Amino acid sequence: MTEFFNMGGYAAFVWPALGLTALVMATLYIQSYTSLRARQAELDTLQSKKNNEAET
Amino acid sequence: MSAFWCLVRRDLRLAYRRGGDSVNVVIFFLLTVTLFPFGVGPETAILMRIAPGVIWVVALLAAMLSLDRLFRGDFDDGSLDLMILGPLPLEMTVLAKCLAHWLTTGLPLVIASPLLAVLLAMDGEGFTTLIGTMLLGTPVLSLIGAIGAALTVSLRSGGVLISLLVLPLYIPVLIFGVGAVDAAVYGLAARPHILVLGAMLIVALPLCPWASAAALRLSVE
Amino acid sequence: MHRFASPTFFMRYSAAILPWAVRLTAALIAIGLYLALFVAPPDYQQGESVRIMFVHVPSAWMALFVYTGMAVASAMALIWKHPLSDIAARASAPIGACFTFMALVTGSLWGKPMWGTWWVWDARLTSMLVLLFLYLGYMALADAFDDPARGAKAAAILALVGFVNVPIIKFSVDWWNTLHQPASVVKLGGPAIHLSMLAPLLIMVAGFTSFYVAVLIMRMRTEIVVAKLRSLQMARVERRS
Numbered sequence: 001m002t003e004f005f006n007m008g009g010y011a012a013f014v015w016p017a018l019g020l021t022a023l024v025m026a027t028l029y030i031q032s033y034t035s036l037r038a039r040q041a042e043l044d045t046l047q048s049k050k051n052n053e054a055e056t
Numbered sequence: 057m058s059a060f061w062c063l064v065r066r067d068l069r070l071a072y073r074r075g076g077d078s079v080n081v082v083i084f085f086l087l088t089v090t091l092f093p094f095g096v097g098p099e100t101a102i103l104m105r106i107a108p109g110v111i112w113v114v115a116l117l118a119a120m121l122s123l124d125r126l127f128r129g130d131f132d133d134g135s136l137d138l139m140i141l142g143p144l145p146l147e148m149t150v151l152a153k154c155l156a157h158w159l160t161t162g163l164p165l166v167i168a169s170p171l172l173a174v175l176l177a178m179d180g181e182g183f184t185t186l187i188g189t190m191l192l193g194t195p196v197l198s199l200i201g202a203i204g205a206a207l208t209v210s211l212r213s214g215g216v217l218i219s220l221l222v223l224p225l226y227i228p229v230l231i232f233g234v235g236a237v238d239a240a241v242y243g244l245a246a247r248p249h250i251l252v253l254g255a256m257l258i259v260a261l262p263l264c265p266w267a268s269a270a271a272l273r274l275s276v277e
Numbered sequence: 278m279h280r281f282a283s284p285t286f287f288m289r290y291s292a293a294i295l296p297w298a299v300r301l302t303a304a305l306i307a308i309g310l311y312l313a314l315f316v317a318p319p320d321y322q323q324g325e326s327v328r329i330m331f332v333h334v335p336s337a338w339m340a341l342f343v344y345t346g347m348a349v350a351s352a353m354a355l356i357w358k359h360p361l362s363d364i365a366a367r368a369s370a371p372i373g374a375c376f377t378f379m380a381l382v383t384g385s386l387w388g389k390p391m392w393g394t395w396w397v398w399d400a401r402l403t404s405m406l407v408l409l410f411l412y413l414g415y416m417a418l419a420d421a422f423d424d425p426a427r428g429a430k431a432a433a434i435l436a437l438v439g440f441v442n443v444p445i446i447k448f449s450v451d452w453w454n455t456l457h458q459p460a461s462v463v464k465l466g467g468p469a470i471h472l473s474m475l476a477p478l479l480i481m482v483a484g485f486t487s488f489y490v491a492v493l494i495m496r497m498r499t500e501i502v503v504a505k506l507r508s509l510q511m512a513r514v515e516r517r518s
Contacts, residue, residue, distance in 0.1 A: 008324040025488060032496050039499050046510070
């Protein structure tokens with residue numbers, strides 16, 4: 001197990017590389033997702049406001 | 057064809073009336089190159105080694121700083137709209153303006169370069185090659201730069217953005233320009249580099265005005 | 278073709294595709310990582326550091342693939358005025374820039390034990406760096422315009438100019454690099470690649486591609502929603518005044 005984590009002595013390079021890849025991809029994914037949700041929520045509120053105004 | 061030369065003459069006259077432009081470019085060139093010995097030390101061996109690169113990079117920057125002027129004046133006072141509608145195809149208009157830009161920016165740089173080569177202790181072998189490559193390269197810089205200028209002409213703060221857009225595209229010109237001078241200085245064949253530079257100029261002459269014209273039409277919509 | 282061109286249609290079918298793309302991404306990357314870390318053997322020359330290849334190479338390929346996609350989308354936007362194309366191009370840019378950044382950093386981390394320094398002006402890494410600047414320039418230009426449609430078209434021109442330049446830049450940088458570093462040519466990844474390494478590599482590439490599709494769909498949907506928002510807000514302002 002420790003041998004796995006040690007990566008033949010290259011641990012200081014392999015794990016940050018994999019970690020950074022994961023971090024960048026996760027950040028990109030999460031940012032895209034939350035942005036979509038936020039904009040969609042804005043649109044829904046605005047559209048329901050428009051519908052309410054149209055009814056009155 | 058006379059419309060083309062009319063436009064070149066007009067731009068040259070405008071630049072002449074504005075006065076400082078060409079002079080400022082050359083002064084910037086001289087000043088910035090002078091900074092390098094302060095930065096790396098006056099040792100001749102080091103300066104000689106970096107001379108072609110420094111001269112080329114600073115020429116590139118000097119050319120780039122003057123790009124915003126290329127279309128902005130005409131855009132601001134409405135002449136650009138007239139040019140788009142005018143008898144001359146927009147691509148030829150761009151070419152005419154690039155020529156005028158090169159005559160007022162690139163050519164002075166070429167003329168100033170031997171002086172700087174002396175300041176940086178460049179080996180005598182490299183002088184003619186330096187002038188030759190800059191004669192071939194600076195028009196390419198004006199042409200490629202025109203694309204950046206055309207894309208940003210309608211933006212308020214286009215100036216800094218131009219650098220970001222245009223510098224990556226300048227890299228091949230830089231590589232072969234410096235490559236030729238380095239080759240000449242070390243007694244190797246400069247011809248392949250010069251041929252590539254020539255090829256870049258030939259390819260840039262039709263393609264860059266085409267892209268710039270498309271960008272200009274977009275900007276004045 | 279025209280049916281697929283409408284944003285409304287896109288919103289509907291992308292909503293169906295998105296969850297599958299996400300699941301596929303997770304599955305492919307999980308399998309790829311497992312094979313890369315536990316099944317693939319250590320390299321004869323580079324030992325365990327070769328594991329970095331399984332994220333570096335897919336990142337680099339995706340960086341180039343996404344830029345190509347942007348160029349194609351830009352061409353479609355300019356020539357055929359396909360309405361979804363410039364949305365696709367704009368949405369792709371940050372993803373491609375991230376891949377390029379990842380390729381650079383993982384390349385650097387892979388290079389340090391191999392070459393002894395954090396950065397080497399090796400032809401491929403240098404080309405990747407220039408590609409990053411091309412991406413950043415595109416994003417800066419597209420964002421600089423108040424009118425997003427104009428910004429997208431200007432950026433489209435830039436993307437095509439950049440795309441034409443990519444082989445030129447690659448060729449120039451290769452030339453420059455061989456001029457300055459004649460001897461030490463280190464081939465990242467070794468001479469030929471064995472199936473036990475090729476399989477995880479290809480699976481990771483597939484996983485990254487699926488990731489790109491998923492994130493692209495999300496970002497395109499966001500752009501379309503933002504466009505709707507903008508027109509609704511403008512309508513409200515007009516009605517009030």
